[in-house]
Amino acid sequence: MSAIDPSLRYQRREQGLMLLLASxxxxxxxxxxxxxxxxxxxxxxxxxxxxLEHYKRIFSEDIYWRxxxxxxxxxFTVTVLTLILGYPVAYAAAHARRPWDMLIxxxxxxxxxxxxxxxxxxxxxxxxxxxxxxxxxxxxxxISDPLALVHNELGxxxxxxxxxxxxxxxxxxxxxxxxxxxxxxxxASLGGGPLHTFLRVxxxxxxxxxxxxxxxxxxxxxxxxxxxxxxxxGRTIMISMVVSRNVELYNQWGAASxxxxxxxxxxxxxxxxxxxxxxxDKMLGQK
Amino acid sequence: xxxMSAVPASAAEQMLFVSQGGAYQKAQTIAxxxxxxxxxxxxxxxxxxxxxxxxMRSQVATGKPxxxxxxxxxxxxxxxxxxxxxxxxxxxxxxxxxxxPAEYRSDYSIAYEFYSSVMGYSLKKFPDAATAPKTWADFxxxxxxxxxxxLRNHPLATLEAALMADxxxxxxxxxxxxxxxxxxxxxxxxNITVWWTSGAQSAQLLNDGxxxxxxxxxxRISALVKEGAKVTYTYNQGILQSTSLCVLKGAPNLxxxxxxxxxxxxxxxxxxxxxxxxxxxxxPKAYDTGVIPAARVAELPSAPANAKAQALMSYAWWTSADxxxxxxxxxxxxQK
Numbered sequence: 001m002s003a004i005d006p007s008l009r010y011q012r013r014e015q016g017l018m019l020l021l022a023s024x025x026x027x028x029x030x031x032x033x034x035x036x037x038x039x040x041x042x043x044x045x046x047x048x049x050x051x052l053e054h055y056k057r058i059f060s061e062d063i064y065w066r067x068x069x070x071x072x073x074x075x076f077t078v079t080v081l082t083l084i085l086g087y088p089v090a091y092a093a094a095h096a097r098r099p100w101d102m103l104i105x106x107x108x109x110x111x112x113x114x115x116x117x118x119x120x121x122x123x124x125x126x127x128x129x130x131x132x133x134x135x136x137x138x139x140x141x142x143i144s145d146p147l148a149l150v151h152n153e154l155g156x157x158x159x160x161x162x163x164x165x166x167x168x169x170x171x172x173x174x175x176x177x178x179x180x181x182x183x184x185x186x187x188a189s190l191g192g193g194p195l196h197t198f199l200r201v202x203x204x205x206x207x208x209x210x211x212x213x214x215x216x217x218x219x220x221x222x223x224x225x226x227x228x229x230x231x232x233x234g235r236t237i238m239i240s241m242v243v244s245r246n247v248e249l250y251n252q253w254g255a256a257s258x259x260x261x262x263x264x265x266x267x268x269x270x271x272x273x274x275x276x277x278x279x280x281d282k283m284l285g286q287k
Numbered sequence: 288x289x290x291m292s293a294v295p296a297s298a299a300e301q302m303l304f305v306s307q308g309g310a311y312q313k314a315q316t317i318a319x320x321x322x323x324x325x326x327x328x329x330x331x332x333x334x335x336x337x338x339x340x341x342x343m344r345s346q347v348a349t350g351k352p353x354x355x356x357x358x359x360x361x362x363x364x365x366x367x368x369x370x371x372x373x374x375x376x377x378x379x380x381x382x383x384x385x386x387x388p389a390e391y392r393s394d395y396s397i398a399y400e401f402y403s404s405v406m407g408y409s410l411k412k413f414p415d416a417a418t419a420p421k422t423w424a425d426f427x428x429x430x431x432x433x434x435x436x437x438l439r440n441h442p443l444a445t446l447e448a449a450l451m452a453d454x455x456x457x458x459x460x461x462x463x464x465x466x467x468x469x470x471x472x473x474x475x476x477x478n479i480t481v482w483w484t485s486g487a488q489s490a491q492l493l494n495d496g497x498x499x500x501x502x503x504x505x506x507r508i509s510a511l512v513k514e515g516a517k518v519t520y521t522y523n524q525g526i527l528q529s530t531s532l533c534v535l536k537g538a539p540n541l542x543x544x545x546x547x548x549x550x551x552x553x554x555x556x557x558x559x560x561x562x563x564x565x566x567x568x569x570x571p572k573a574y575d576t577g578v579i580p581a582a583r584v585a586e587l588p589s590a591p592a593n594a595k596a597q598a599l600m601s602y603a604w605w606t607s608a609d610x611x612x613x614x615x616x617x618x619x620x621x622q623k
Binding site for chain 1: 340341344440479480481482483484488495496497614615618619621622623
């Protein structure tokens with residue numbers, strides 16, 4: 001026992017020191033995240049005593065499934081749209097010269113600093129029957145009856161895409177900025193056309209940013225509340241709205257937290273599945 | 288000397304009153320709280336919470352509530368009574384309540400002010416009073432009255448309206464035939480553009496022309512009318528609703544709270560309220576004080592003539608097991 005390899009002992013001491021240094025952060029995370037989430041999970045099995053009643057309700061009433069499906073469908077749509085819209089913007093910002101890149105980024109960041117509530121109302125004004133969008137379309141004779149752009153799933157998706165776009169653009173931009181220009185030049189000098197070098201060199205190198213953006217936007221959309229509440233017309237009932245209704249209806253944290261636990265499990269399952277195909281940890285630059 | 292007499296022995300008496308804040312709480316401070324405090328020689332501290340019910344529960348659960356009197360939707364007072372969160376009231380100590388109809392009171396609550404869920408509509412869409420919609424049956428009749436509609440995303444008052452649309456008389460609504468109401472709601476569902484969730488939203492929808500007909504609270508539509516919007520509403524088949532005052536179980540200043548309850552429904556204070564905001568007094572005697580001008584009386588939801596045209600919501604039914612089941616069914620209804 002006493003004959004321990006000195007290098008191993010050194011390594012152990014190093015680890016112990018690291019643990020000590022990390023302890024304040026660990027304490028904060030335990031106090032602010034682990035304990036409350038744990039309490040909430042505990043509540044989901046509690047109603048005067050141990051019970052599976054809250055989970056039984058989720059799995060026996062199809063209204064919950066409808067909301068889960070809708071939420072994941074919206075999250076998927078929003079994620080794909082933000083990628084399609086965000087990639088060119090990030091690309092432009094990463095390649096533009098000095099004042100222009102700042103201008104592009106400020107267009108991305110300025111709305112980011114505006115309250116979600118304000119932006120949701122702004123979309124309401126733009127998209128409603130008598131709103132700017134419908135008036136313009138009518139003026140140009142493209143439509144004769146106002147389109148139903150809001151108070152439905154479409155309105156929710158439009159506003160959510162706008163609100164979450166910075167979460168796609170910013171990680172993309174930071175990844176793209178780090179891609180050395182020389183590589184593109186090298187590709188071109190070896191005879192690759194612009195499209196070819198983009199597809200074979202730039203795109204693969206920007207993938208970590210893509211995965212980070214997709215992850216952020218997808219997870220954030222799952223928890224959206226104000227936007228579907230205001231722009232969904234009362235029919236676009238996302239899971240966070242079901243959580244709040246459950247608190248109101250059943251007056252129990254358990255009923256609501258059970259939904260939260262199911263959502264958490266679904267998200268983790270999805271990430272594990274995606275992780276099988278794409279090495280998430282490598283993409284996110286952890287290792 | 289003057290200073291001495293301004294501080295009577297009872298100045299130490301105080302209590303905490305909780306209401307919903309905003310223009311409403313400001314109006315009642317001027318009309319009721321300040322005059323009542325002055326008359327009783329007590330200090331009324333205030334707090335405002337838009338959604339008091341969960342806090343009422345947790346206040347009592349801690350065993351040391353700090354709130355005394357709460358002004359909330361009547362169903363919460365009744366539910367609080369059932370769950371031991373609200374004190375049972377001794378009406379012999381609240382003589383002012385004697386003039387109020389029995390339906391305005393319960394063992395745990397006393398009606399404080401009335402509002403109404405009414406049908407509002409656009410005057411641009413229905414300019415002629417003779418051919419404008421007048422009943423919930425008209426609201427449901429999409430052929431005769433084409434246009435976009437909005438209802439509240441909540442079963443209270445909405446189920447009542449559906450039953451009236453199906454031909455149930457306003458005074459024969461309770462116990463609600465829940466199945467029949469939901470069946471009738473399924474009928475109008477495809478024509479509901481928005482299920483609104485906040486009072487401000489209901490007014491905005493009508494004002495912006497997003498919908499042509501809406502079930503909304505009278506004060507929201509009358510505010511639009513005052514701003515000059517081309518909208519109007521009818522009290523016909525409106526659903527008369529109230530907020531009530533109740534006292535938290537174990538309130539720290541129980542005797543003061545009861546004294547205040549009596550003063551809060553004093554006819555003169557009550558008559559002052561509609562002079563500040565578009566809500567009706569809960570004590571009908573307020574209409575006999577002469578404080579409210581006749582033109583104003585005609586606008587108020589609880590005025591005798593308007594009350595007669597409406598259905599009075601039964602909060603007792605809504606807090607019953609059937610009522611709670613109907614409330615839970617709503618979520619499934621809006622989702623399909």
